[in-house]
Amino acid sequence: MNPEATSETKFAFEAFFPLWSILLFGIVVVVLSIWLARRDTRFVTRPKLVWFLLLLRVSAVLILLWMLAGPTLVTTLRKFKRKSIAVLVDHSASMGLVDFADGSGSVTRWAGSYGYEPKAVKLRQIDSAVATIHAAQGQLVRFGKLPDSANDGAAARAFLSECVEGIAKGLELVRASVPILPGNSDELKPVLLNAAKTIEDGCLQTLREKSAVFRGGKSLSALERERWLPQQIEQLSLSVATIQRLVDQAIKAGEAPVAKTSTQQALDESKRSRLDKVEGYLAAAEEGWLKELATKVTIHRYEFGEKVLPVAAHGSDGQGNERLAKRALSAATQLGTALQEIALGNTSEPLAAAILITDGGQNAGRDPREIAASLANTAMHIVPIGNTKMERDVILHHTHAPKAVLQNDTVVIESVVTAYGCAKETLQIRLMEKDAVIDQQTLNVTGEVFDTRVQLRWKASVLGKHTLAVRVTPVSDERTEENNAATLDIQVMEAKMRVLVADNFPRWETRYLLNLFKRDERVTFDQLLFEPHRVSGDGVLSNFPMAPEEWLKYRVVILGDVLSSQLTPAHQKALRDYVTEMGGNLIIVAGKDAMPAAYVNEPLGTLLPVQPGDRTVSGTVPFYLHVADEASDNLAIQISENSAASERVWREMSLRMPIYSLSEFSKPKPTTHSLIWAGKSKTAFDPGDPSARSFLSWHNVGAGRVVYLAAPVAYQLRYRQGDGFHHRFWGQLLRWIVARDLAEGSQTIRLSTDKLRYEVGEPIQVSVQLRQLDGKVVSGAALQIEAWQRDNLLHNVALKEDASRPGSYHALVPDGPMGLMKLNLLGDRVKELLASENYLRPIDTTVTIDPNAMLELRNSLCNMPLLREIADASGGLIVPPTGLEAAFGQLNLEPETSESVSKKALWNRWDLFYLFLGCLTLEWAGRKYLGLS
Numbered sequence: 001m002n003p004e005a006t007s008e009t010k011f012a013f014e015a016f017f018p019l020w021s022i023l024l025f026g027i028v029v030v031v032l033s034i035w036l037a038r039r040d041t042r043f044v045t046r047p048k049l050v051w052f053l054l055l056l057r058v059s060a061v062l063i064l065l066w067m068l069a070g071p072t073l074v075t076t077l078r079k080f081k082r083k084s085i086a087v088l089v090d091h092s093a094s095m096g097l098v099d100f101a102d103g104s105g106s107v108t109r110w111a112g113s114y115g116y117e118p119k120a121v122k123l124r125q126i127d128s129a130v131a132t133i134h135a136a137q138g139q140l141v142r143f144g145k146l147p148d149s150a151n152d153g154a155a156a157r158a159f160l161s162e163c164v165e166g167i168a169k170g171l172e173l174v175r176a177s178v179p180i181l182p183g184n185s186d187e188l189k190p191v192l193l194n195a196a197k198t199i200e201d202g203c204l205q206t207l208r209e210k211s212a213v214f215r216g217g218k219s220l221s222a223l224e225r226e227r228w229l230p231q232q233i234e235q236l237s238l239s240v241a242t243i244q245r246l247v248d249q250a251i252k253a254g255e256a257p258v259a260k261t262s263t264q265q266a267l268d269e270s271k272r273s274r275l276d277k278v279e280g281y282l283a284a285a286e287e288g289w290l291k292e293l294a295t296k297v298t299i300h301r302y303e304f305g306e307k308v309l310p311v312a313a314h315g316s317d318g319q320g321n322e323r324l325a326k327r328a329l330s331a332a333t334q335l336g337t338a339l340q341e342i343a344l345g346n347t348s349e350p351l352a353a354a355i356l357i358t359d360g361g362q363n364a365g366r367d368p369r370e371i372a373a374s375l376a377n378t379a380m381h382i383v384p385i386g387n388t389k390m391e392r393d394v395i396l397h398h399t400h401a402p403k404a405v406l407q408n409d410t411v412v413i414e415s416v417v418t419a420y421g422c423a424k425e426t427l428q429i430r431l432m433e434k435d436a437v438i439d440q441q442t443l444n445v446t447g448e449v450f451d452t453r454v455q456l457r458w459k460a461s462v463l464g465k466h467t468l469a470v471r472v473t474p475v476s477d478e479r480t481e482e483n484n485a486a487t488l489d490i491q492v493m494e495a496k497m498r499v500l501v502a503d504n505f506p507r508w509e510t511r512y513l514l515n516l517f518k519r520d521e522r523v524t525f526d527q528l529l530f531e532p533h534r535v536s537g538d539g540v541l542s543n544f545p546m547a548p549e550e551w552l553k554y555r556v557v558i559l560g561d562v563l564s565s566q567l568t569p570a571h572q573k574a575l576r577d578y579v580t581e582m583g584g585n586l587i588i589v590a591g592k593d594a595m596p597a598a599y600v601n602e603p604l605g606t607l608l609p610v611q612p613g614d615r616t617v618s619g620t621v622p623f624y625l626h627v628a629d630e631a632s633d634n635l636a637i638q639i640s641e642n643s644a645a646s647e648r649v650w651r652e653m654s655l656r657m658p659i660y661s662l663s664e665f666s667k668p669k670p671t672t673h674s675l676i677w678a679g680k681s682k683t684a685f686d687p688g689d690p691s692a693r694s695f696l697s698w699h700n701v702g703a704g705r706v707v708y709l710a711a712p713v714a715y716q717l718r719y720r721q722g723d724g725f726h727h728r729f730w731g732q733l734l735r736w737i738v739a740r741d742l743a744e745g746s747q748t749i750r751l752s753t754d755k756l757r758y759e760v761g762e763p764i765q766v767s768v769q770l771r772q773l774d775g776k777v778v779s780g781a782a783l784q785i786e787a788w789q790r791d792n793l794l795h796n797v798a799l800k801e802d803a804s805r806p807g808s809y810h811a812l813v814p815d816g817p818m819g820l821m822k823l824n825l826l827g828d829r830v831k832e833l834l835a836s837e838n839y840l841r842p843i844d845t846t847v848t849i850d851p852n853a854m855l856e857l858r859n860s861l862c863n864m865p866l867l868r869e870i871a872d873a874s875g876g877l878i879v880p881p882t883g884l885e886a887a888f889g890q891l892n893l894e895p896e897t898s899e900s901v902s903k904k905a906l907w908n909r910w911d912l913f914y915l916f917l918g919c920l921t922l923e924w925a926g927r928k929y930l931g932l933s
Contacts, residue, residue, distance in 0.1 A: 305330020
């Protein structure tokens with residue numbers, strides 16, 4: 001660690017006259033005094049006293065000479081100001097992706113960015129050579145921008161010398177690296193040597209001559225840089241670009257076999273995400289060159305995504321302890337925010353250099369190119385990561401269909417098709433059941449990266465379980481055909497669904513709901529209305545059922561603003577058993593009189609998916625609806641042709657008629673899933689906002705499911721829209737809530753997941769119910785779920801029994817790669833139960849893992865064009881991780897030195913003055929005493 005300051009004190013004479021003149025004067029005075037003393041001894045009776053008086057006179061003369069010489073203590077205080085650098089690492093979701101060897105050299109470079117494996121050392125040597133010349137070129141450009149009036153001429157001379165030395169060192173490394181180029185590079189070697197020779201014979205020679213002249217004392221303005229420097233920089237840039245292209249070509253040639261075959265390197269890299277590679281590289285650097293650099297500079301470390309956050313040294317918590325957990329990856333990349341952090345740092349503590357490690361996936365916030373130009377005084381080192389090209393491929397993903405439908409429903413199966421490298425071609429998409437084509441479409445691909453949503457239709461005319469497949473016909477030379485198809489199971493249920501609708505009085509929501517069910521031939525319903533008076537007739541109840549078995553005849557129960565005196569605790573207990581024990585489905589629509597506030601401390605309260613929120617919000621505060629990001633594809637809220645249109649319908653409904661009747665019970669419990677949120681803003685929305693409320697939510701309770709509407713305003717979907725959206729919402733909601741009944745398994749074992757399709761990174765919720773043939777629950781079983789994909793075992797997870805509900809087991813299976821994932825249920829108790837009913841098939845189910853739908857992952861390629869623009873605008877450079885250390889070696893990161901000089905005079909002291917007067921006074925008195933003149 002360099003000291004912050006040093007002090008040096010030395011003695012100096014700061015004479016009023018030249019020292020030689022003062023010395024000559026003193027000699028003359030002393031010689032004259034001696035001559036006078038010898039003469040005076042002849043005229044006095046006590047000659048020895050004369051020599052004493054001479055001693056006094058000589059002392060006075062010496063004091064005078066000392067004072068005239070100006071003796072001074074000079075103290076020089078040197079203060080060292082450490083320079084600062086910043087390290088910013090992309091921490092967005094795309095950094096969690098795994099790159100395959102695409103032949104661009106990126107995977108090879110990151111694999112060799114640290115470690116002592118011979119190939120890695122050679123790769124670092126090659127890239128270090130190019131990075132050294134490239135960094136020296138950048139310094140030369142900055143030297144050309146120095147003002148002619150630069151005060152510190154020595155610093156400018158040293159700067160030019162460092163540029164020349166860097167170019168010479170880089171050329172030497174290039175020549176040394178030529179013999180160890182990877183791949184079949186024999187034809188590249190002479191071209192590479194020729195490019196190096198061009199730099200040495202032309203540019204380097206001229207720069208050496210000018211540097212020698214400059215060091216000889218020529219001023220910066222007299223150097224006439226404008227006449228020769230631009231030409232040298234242009235020549236150097238062309239030659240460096242040629243060298244970089246040749247080295248890249250050689251490294252690509254070395255990676256090509258890895259891209260085409262399953263080598264060990266490819267297998268190893270397939271296990272490491274981009275962030276894993278960066279963390280590994282920086283952890284090694286923290287123990288190597290960054291650790292050494294930290295002894296003389298201050299290193300600021302950040303990670304960025306949507307925000308910029310300071311972090312400790314990579315691999316530790318700042319106290320030498322390994323990091324045990326990492327923050328979640330951000331859903332967006334704001335490169336502009338990262339560059340803004342550098343710009344803000346420059347206002348308080350100028351940064352000498354910055355390292356920006358990113359895949360360049362800018363997708364939110366301010367344009368980074370607008371900020372880059374203000375960073376010209378910071379040496380920007382941009383380290384790219386990620387594949388730069390996508391192999392030719394067609395991907396079918398986000399295939400979605402309801403899990404259960406009623407007979408004769410027309411089912412819409414929606415998929416997203418993404419195609420890379422298929423411009424101007426056609427794609428055939430088919431919906432099939434077994435070998436029969438049900439529906440099909442032809443897509444015209446309009447660009448190199450093509451992304452579109454497709455809807456296929458099927459009429460569910462036959463009862464039972466149907467397995468449908470959506471397939472895209474493979475194109476030639478496609479990377480893989482495994483992602484061209486998706487299968488889904490749809491259960492066609494009986495045409496009639498029995499529903500109970502209960503309310504204290506017929507509110508608008510209840511009226512429209514009853515009218516809707518009257519017109520829907522696929523729904524039969526009973527109604528229970530207490531006000532203004534009870535009516536009789538078919539389907540009209542006089543009271544709630546008292547036994548769980550009586551509730552069981554309803555597939556769905558819809559409760560409105562029922563008073564607690566009407567739905568008594570005994571009724572509530574039976575309803576609770578219907579939901580938790582018998583797998584019933586309950587929809588609660590909040591009201592202002594009783595529901596759900598009156599039931600908080602009663603049996604029904606345990607079923608609620610919400611709890612009280614802010615009680616101070618009055619009924620005059622408007623709320624606006626926002627579909628939750630993770631719920632955009634949920635069947636329950638799909639009321640238009642696609643998810644985007646559905647979101648627009650919900651949003652516009654609340655914009656036309658804001659919601660003022662939102663229940664205070666709108667804060668979701670930890671187990672609750674919120675499908676639609678309510679917020680005070682019409683546009684921006686954040687679920688983490690304290691004012692955010694859940695409008696439509698649900699959770700599982702035991703074997704059943706409870707849905708909650710925080711305001712009875714769904715009927716507003718009819719406003720200026722007719723009955724279409726309102727009718728479809730309730731129809732979709734009923735189908736979605738009963739779809740959970742359709743689990744895989746046998747009489748004794750039921751295996752289910754909370755949904756059929758998951759996104760990459762999303763865990764899978766698995767539920768298992770065990771019962772004996774006589775209906776008794778099976779408790780205490782040891783169960784495991786195995787997750788398989790393409791004959792590879794991904795996970796083996798133990799299930800845990802629900803303490804509040806014996807015989808019900810749950811597990812959370814970690815996410816897996818994109819594609820089909822098969823879940824197998826294992827355990828000795830499973831074998832016994834299957835044997836008891838003579839069931840020979842294994843218990844398993846299949847789910848589909850889709851690409852993540854967030855904008856951050858829509859284009860996973862490294863955005864090299866954008867990174868080059870940022871580098872050019874900021875005067876920085878693109879450097880691979882294998883060359884970063886060498887590029888930093890070209891920077892002068894020694895602390896800035898400032899000096900302050902303080903002087904302490906040793907001649908202007910009163911004691912010397914008094915001594916001088918005392919010597920003269922005594923001599924004068926002695927001469928008077930002796931009678932001398």
